[in-house]
Amino acid sequence: MYLHRHMTAQFEELIEGFITNKIGISDVFLAAPLALLLQKNLQQLHADGEMHLAGIGNAVVSDPLQKLRGDKIYWLDKKNRNAGQMEFLDMVDQLIDHLNSTCYTGINACEFHYAFYETGSFYKRHKDQFRNDSDRKYSLVSYLNDDWLVTDGGELVVYQNGGAQKIEPAIRKAVFFQSNEMEHEVRAATRPRMSVTGWLKRV
Numbered sequence: 561m562y563l564h565r566h567m568t569a570q571f572e573e574l575i576e577g578f579i580t581n582k583i584g585i586s587d588v589f590l591a592a593p594l595a596l597l598l599q600k601n602l603q604q605l606h607a608d609g610e611m612h613l614a615g616i617g618n619a620v621v622s623d624p625l626q627k628l629r630g631d632k633i634y635w636l637d638k639k640n641r642n643a644g645q646m647e648f649l650d651m652v653d654q655l656i657d658h659l660n661s662t663c664y665t666g667i668n669a670c671e672f673h674y675a676f677y678e679t680g681s682f683y684k685r686h687k688d689q690f691r692n693d694s695d696r697k698y699s700l701v702s703y704l705n706d707d708w709l710v711t712d713g714g715e716l717v718v719y720q721n722g723g724a725q726k727i728e729p730a731i732r733k734a735v736f737f738q739s740n741e742m743e744h745e746v747r748a749a750t751r752p753r754m755s756v757t758g759w760l761k762r763v
Contacts, residue, residue: 567651567654567655568658570586570588570589570734571654571655571658571659573585573586573589574586574589574655574734574736575659575662575663575736577736578736578737578738582720582737582738582741582742583718583720583725583727583735583736583737583742584734584735584736584737585727585733585734585735585736586733586734586736587730587732587733588732588733589702589732589733589734590648590702590704590731590732590734591732592732594644594647594648594651595702595704595731595732597643597644597647598644598645598648598674598702598704598756599704599706599731599754600644601642601644601645601674602634602674602676602704602754602756603754605634605674606632606676610634611632611633611634611674611676612632612633612634613630613631613632613633614629614631614632614633614675628683628684628686629681629682629683629684629746630677630678630680630681630682630683631675631676631677631681631683631746632675632676632677632678633673633674633675633676633757634673634674635671635672635673636648636649636672636673636674636756636758637649648672648702648756649670649672652670652672652700652758652760653670655700655760656668656670656760659698659760665697665698665760665762666762667697667698667760667761667762668761668762668763669695669760669761669762669763670758670759670760670761671758671759671761672700672756672757672758672759673756673757673758674754674755674756674757675754675755675756675757676752676753676754677714677746677749677752677753677754678752679749679750679751679752680748680749680750681748681749681753682745682746682747682748683745683746684745685717685719685743685744685745686743686744686745687739687740687741687742687743687744688739688740688742688744688759689739689740694740695759695761695762695763696739696740696759696760696761697738697739697740697759697760697761697762698736698737698738698739698759698760699735699736699737699738699739699742699757699758699759699760700734700735700736700757700758700759700760701716701734701735701755701756701757701758702732702733702734702755702756702757703729703730703731703732703733703734703754703755704731704754704755704756705729705730705731705753705754705755706731708728708729708730708731710728711750712749712750712751713747713748713749713750714728714729714746714747714748714749714750714751714753715727715728715729715746715747716729716735716744716745716746716747717744717745717746717747718735718737718742718743718744719742719743719744720741720742720743729749729753729755739759
């Protein structure tokens with residue numbers, strides 16, 4: 561229960577921001593030790609060649625020149641028995657419990673992957689919910705980048721009400737928004753960019 565009590569403030573920060581502005585942001589969503597575990601796991605998977613170019617949509621859609629998105633991904637799973645992945649997914653389970661008990665969202669599943677953007681890679685403007693599949697209800701992105709500077713680029717840009725909100729991908733920060741509403745993009749960065757990205761689902 562310690563994790564639940566510790567995380568309640570971060571959960572509420574995401575929810576309050578979402579209610580107020582349709583975008584929840586917590587600068588310290590990930591505890592520092594967990595962020596480091598996830599960062600090291602992602603870096604090792606990338607070094608071992610275990611990450612693969614992401615597809616587009618919920619079928620195998622080819623984008624061989626990576627014109628729309630350039631990230632490499634690896635799906636998280638408790639069955640991987642990695643300490644960082646297991647702790648993160650446990651935390652997401654507690655976020656789901658909190659959302660269901662306070663906001664009655666009916667979330668009953670999730671899926672998350674590591675995302676690694678090489679220098680210069682990007683993801684053009686898009687929404688996270690598929691046209692033929694409405695299971696994804698909320699998007700949650702948690703960042704793993706040490707000492708990120710404005711000059712590094714790589715912002716998440718979220719579009720709403722005719723404006724654009726730029727969010728720097730600094731380590732421990734998380735962003736939360738509704739998957740079918742918010743168009744967003746990932747700008748190219750001058751250094752590699754890492755995150756844990758996923759969706760809370762109702763299936």
